[in-house]
Amino acid sequence: MTETESNNYWQKKQGLDKKGVKLFSQVVFYDWCKACGICIAFCPKKVYGRDEEGKPVLENPDDCIGCRFCELHCPDFAITIKERYPDRRRREND
Amino acid sequence: MTETESNNYWQKKQGLDKKGVKLFSQVVFYDWCKACGICIAFCPKKVYGRDEEGKPVLENPDDCIGCRFCELHCPDFAITIKERYPDRRRREND
Amino acid sequence: MTEQSTRQVLQGNEAIVEGALAAGCRFFAGYPITPASEIAELMSLRLPAVGGTFIQMEDEIASMGAVIGASLAGVKSLTATSGPGFSLMQENLGYACVTEVPCVIVSVMRGGPSTGLPTSPAQGDVMQARWGTHGDHPIIVLSVSSVSDCFDITVQAFNFSEKYRVPVIILSDEIVAHTREAVTLPSVQKIEVFERIRPSVPPEWYIPYEDNSRGVPAMAVMGDGYRHHVTGLIHDTKGFPTDRSEEVNAFQRRQFRKITNGFYEILMTKSFMMEDAEIAVIAYGSVSRSAQHAIIAAREKGVKAGLLHLITLFPFPKKDVDPVLRQCRSVLVPEMNMGQISREVKRVNLTSKVVAINRVDGQFITPTEIYNKLLSM
């Protein structure tokens, strides 16, 4: 692992991307999603693409700025946005 | 008939009193009157007194200025105010 | 409404609209409710085109009020609803009874009580149609079982309402309302349409609630010069409130008499395979269709079954039910309720064996269910 690589690794672990901004993960419950397209249309960072059925697929997950617009506006409670925290357990094991 | 008397006579005939003001007659239909007292209370010239049952009786009929307040406000359509016109027939006969 | 007879595929609700227009209905006031909404929707489209008026009111109470108002002003009027809305119309329905204002109310029955099963068929509002408003009053309640019925019976309902000066209730159900069938509607010219009798005396002679042999006073219309008073209070022949015993009595009894006078034409039923029947099914509305199917099947098995299909539910067609009860060794009354009409059938003759099939689970009664019962009777 080069230094940059290792840096990157730790940054990701701590939920920060390369530029030191926070990272988020987007979880979509496909069973609840009805493919209305709201999350896809209004995401300011175009994080989601649209699959065959019209449901969101992650296209630019790391661009997510955690505004949670999609989470707050999904009429079906089908999206959860979480900060990507370092996995403490694995870190401790490191 | 003195001149004044005769003058008076004609004035009355024409619905004018001594001072040359118009005269009015007040007709009360006692069967319809319910003795509410409105006409008596609000007549600006206190034309009506009140009888035993509380119905209006003419006390100062000649003071009536024809404002028709009583006629307009009698809830029972029990009052008619008319101008006292000269009785044309009798005059012609005169 | 068609100028020429044409073949069409229509829903029951649509055919009610066509029937109403053919009968001369030019006013509809209503409030949407499943499964009756299509009637309002189609009326909103069709009425303006024939110079009529559609209005969606703020609720069913208002709708019923507007319908009575329009009829008083001389326009044949309709409203359509379902159980919850029908419950709300009861007070003004009573007003229409007491003031003898012609109008037609369609209630498309769905599962009850309350919001119940809003999209399921049921026949649970039969007794309500008879007894829903307070006070004694006669009323005409007709049922429909097919798309062509929807047309015909609606015309009939308007005719009765104009002829007898009573509100007429058409009870439909979700099945009839939403089934599409091919029908050939008669041309307008071929339809017998009855118009209320207007006064034919000079206005000063007009006595708005004067009795006559029919018991149905001539009806003046607002604006036609026959000024008179209309009130929901019991009134004398002039239309003025009264509580004098003899006047009240005369008024109340005339209400019943005018309907009794018309029994011959009001009480409508149809017989199917009844000539030699030993078991009769008495049914109405969509269920009569399942019954007919079952009877054919039962006959194939040698069961001599027949159908008495009730169209008029109230006044109860005792005159047709009675002979059936005498003729048959037993009678089956299948209904999508707990036995509202079977109750009436039993009233006609308690000694007959009356069996009931009662469904209140929102499911249509199938021919199989009736067939099995017939075979076991």
Added chain:
Amino acid sequence: MTEQSTRQVLQGNEAIVEGALAAGCRFFAGYPITPASEIAELMSLRLPAVGGTFIQMEDEIASMGAVIGASLAGVKSLTATSGPGFSLMQENLGYACVTEVPCVIVSVMRGGPSTGLPTSPAQGDVMQARWGTHGDHPIIVLSVSSVSDCFDITVQAFNFSEKYRVPVIILSDEIVAHTREAVTLPSVQKIEVFERIRPSVPPEWYIPYEDNSRGVPAMAVMGDGYRHHVTGLIHDTKGFPTDRSEEVNAFQRRQFRKITNGFYEILMTKSFMMEDAEIAVIAYGSVSRSAQHAIIAAREKGVKAGLLHLITLFPFPKKDVDPVLRQCRSVLVPEMNMGQISREVKRVNLTSKVVAINRVDGQFITPTEIYNKLLSM
């Protein structure tokens, strides 16, 4: 409501208030209407003094809604009205049926239909009390005939409503409502009061509409930790909407079963001089008093008459009417309507001779009228 028994002269309407308070009623929502207004007026005076709530709503629909709401929140609730208002309450009454919310509705009958004869006595809303709302449902309808009845039956009505989780309707009439009589009301301690059964399992185990032998599920109250859903849609045992045939059926049948289970106590009648009677009068409400007077007089003339006084009108007390029909050679049913209960009597046994006196002219039926009829029978 009295802590000690005291002798008072009360109007029927007043005694209903006393009965309600004694039964634990602490909420009244209503809308004034003749001849029921005194109930609201007295409630507005009395309830605040015992920590209860009186509210005059914007109409009868709202009143019925508020009454159901208050009961859901655990407070015994009453409303009172007359025909026109009762018609308006029908929709929400059906809601109370379907959600099994205990509450008591007093309808003081006046002449109908519509505005009718607002200050005259009548009994024209009997069938409406049974059939006024849409959909099949059982219901308990009790009648009152005297001031002491007004107290006792109101207590009973609350008890039934709590015990069976049904709305109970008390039918009074203008005569009973406005007659003042001397009564000795029992002290509160002496009155048997029933409270709805609350759940006795931990909240997570609570199944709000679970069946049991009585057919009456335990009823949690809003705010007591047993969060659940209440809906006018047909629901499963958990209270969630369902249209699954078996669940709907189970629900609907349980409604009837719980009342059938209680027949023994629900069906209340009183007999007067019936032991050796050959002619029976079947009557209810104020008319039963005229009947009793007439019977005494008729007995003096050697006519073996007796009275079956119906207190419960629905479910119809067939079990008590049937033996009377068997025992007597004929039966007289005097009513201030066109024959709403005589209709039910006839249903019990068509072979009996049932004679009716029907007044719909706003006049009370006098003992003389009944007496004359008895002598001619």
Added chain:
Amino acid sequence: MKDDRYEIRFGGSGGQGIILAAVILAEAAGVYEGYHVCQTQSYGPEARGGRSKAEVVISRSEIDYPKVIQMDLFLAMTQAALDAYFFDFKPNGLLVVDSTFVKQIPSSRVITIPFTRIARDEIGKEIVANIVALGAVALLSRKFSSENLEKAVLSKVPAQFKDINLQALHAGMKAASEVDLSHLPRSIISDEEKEV
């Protein structure tokens, strides 16, 4: 028919307090004398306009029919009320009229007392004519002790008017006590024709 049923009707015009008088009498009978009692009154349009009617039925046993069948005693405060409500008068019944207003009398079994004049002249308040009449009626019925009547009156009138009402009551009783009932004619109508 129970023989001890005693039926009283009060008739008068709207503002005369006829109903209050009947209510007080019912209170006296039901609460203080321990009778069974039924009190009813005219209601509705009739009550609104001119005439007003109130009835009290008293009995030692339970009362079935709550209204007057045939009046044992009829108090008429006006001519109009007398004319309108006289129809159920019992043979051998007693008619009591306010002679201040009533001029034409349809029965010879009558007692005439000028209740309104007594109220006006003796008590100084015409408004208590109803209580004057009440006193007379109660006394003539012979069913009430004056003590119980007083209690009933006190329970139904506002505190500030207690004295004047008691005064009126006694004036009425006094006026009635001066009447000799035995001089009244008897009816010849047989019991057969009685209403039930």
Added chain:
Amino acid sequence: MKDDRYEIRFGGSGGQGIILAAVILAEAAGVYEGYHVCQTQSYGPEARGGRSKAEVVISRSEIDYPKVIQMDLFLAMTQAALDAYFFDFKPNGLLVVDSTFVKQIPSSRVITIPFTRIARDEIGKEIVANIVALGAVALLSRKFSSENLEKAVLSKVPAQFKDINLQALHAGMKAASEVDLSHLPRSIISDEEKEV
């Protein structure tokens, strides 16, 4: 039972236009072929969410019971609809499935045609899969002339979509015409067990 009663059920998912297909078929049967016809459909929550069902009953004589008793022909556009609505299948009935979506088939009397794929690939619009299926169903029922079917389609679709719908109709008919029905197995269930 009348023998000429012919019962068709359409099953699919909400957006597939199943009901429109049934309505068109009813129009063709009732108006253009002069049959008696009853068309019904699922309604309410069922219709709102996923599944959708429509039925057409055709007969030369009047139709009493308006719904399917036992299907002569069942068109299933999805697996879910097939599973849910297969229950009334007639012995010797014909099952037609959209093989694009339906994988598990409960009867050997089946014809599989990839309606959706045909619509997508041949017509270029997945949305007209219902009309493709309609063409096949109509042909297989042997009750319709193609002329009348065309008329019915044209009477029910907006002007701008006429051509594409006609194309779809014909594609469906063509696909069905290529099927050899005589090779289908026959049921051994006796008539006795039939539903009424």
Added chain:
Amino acid sequence: MPEKVERLRHDYLRHDKKFPHVWCPGCGNGIVLGSLIRAIDALKLEKDELVLASGIGCSGRMPVYVDLNTLHTTHGRALTFATGIKLANPSLTVLTVMGDGDATAIGGNHFIHAARRNLDLTAIIINNQIYGMTGGQYSPTTPYGSRAATAAYGHIEHAFSIAELAVTAGASFVARGTVYHAKLLDKLIAKGISKKGFSVIEIISNCHTQYGRRNKMGDPVTMMQEFKDRAVTVEKAAKLSPEELADRITIGVLTDIDKPNYTEELQKIRDIAEKNR
């Protein structure tokens, strides 16, 4: 003119209906009836083309006395019947008279919807701040703190402003008067009738029997005097502060705006529909 009142009485009151009418001595309803008759007469409207509909209440008894096409409907519903009549025959002039309870308690919804629709109806609302007919229970306009048959301890609810509700809901013409100001009433009613669109004339009236009696102003004269003292014209009111206006009754025309009228709009639709046919 001199015999005008006699003529009006003769022309507009029903001869076969017994007078005096049912209302209590001094009840404002009679004064309103007088104004209504004078307004109709002033507008020279044909009696045959006039409809007067009421709900239930003391006010509801008005139509029976007037020789027009009259209608006494159910409680609160006068406007719904009126809507049907007007739509069925737009050439009729349709008036309603309602009590405050009738119009704004049980009939509140029909009232705001009629205003919203702006159908050409005239609603005369006699606001006596109480339920007269049923014996003095509180209404939606009973003032805070007053006594009523169902508010023995003082009323705890606040009153609607009928006129403001009408304006917010969309009425074209809204005016207020009192029975003390009968001449103004004549004019306001006439204006309301003339206005194309929904017009409301709120009339403050006395129910001394049920309201006055309980609230220490037990006779009609006292109550009328109060109306006189508290009234202030719209013009004067404009110059007063809210505090100064607190206890006043603003009388005159409050709103008079032009809006598309329902029947005209309906005709447009009919034209489109007939073309599409």
Added chain:
Amino acid sequence: MPEKVERLRHDYLRHDKKFPHVWCPGCGNGIVLGSLIRAIDALKLEKDELVLASGIGCSGRMPVYVDLNTLHTTHGRALTFATGIKLANPSLTVLTVMGDGDATAIGGNHFIHAARRNLDLTAIIINNQIYGMTGGQYSPTTPYGSRAATAAYGHIEHAFSIAELAVTAGASFVARGTVYHAKLLDKLIAKGISKKGFSVIEIISNCHTQYGRRNKMGDPVTMMQEFKDRAVTVEKAAKLSPEELADRITIGVLTDIDKPNYTEELQKIRDIAEKNR
């Protein structure tokens, strides 16, 4: 905070109720439900002490999904039931959710009366300008000129302003939001609940299925975009002319006044009555 949404979903949605819910894809009702849950959570209210009552309509289906004391009443009557509940047990926090038809067509009267009484209830009104549940008939808030299932030729009636009606009728707190502005909604709902007295939160929402489809904005995204574009805050709106505001949706708190609250007033009466006893 990070797992907040998960926790909310877990805490407030009913696990024994099948999801996804009944509403159409993209229906604003789901967004409102989310805001409601967040508002309740933010206020740290006990679920046991919360009541959510609805009428009938798509909006009426909301309560069934939420783990509170829930009540699905009759069409238009939610506020009447809520009134009974609150009066019977004032310690409960009682919310209602209604559609525009539910609240202002059939339920219009209860709405204005609840506002007048100022009982401490919170009314969330989801205004999608149409009857969703019954298939797109016009409602009292359907804009002039729009198409609806009963207005094929363009609607001829004018819409109520729900918020203005509430203010005129007497509500203490009135706010407006849109489903595009979910965060604002959270706050408005929380404020409404906290307010002692009658609070109204009007939420402009999309029924693309019934309204959008007929009016050329057939999908939720287009409609939400429109809400975004047309919205203007109360603060900004204050600076705009009526013309500039014509087509805008003013969002934020419109009215927030302190008035005597019904339950407190009632207690006063009880105190007097008990003393008099």
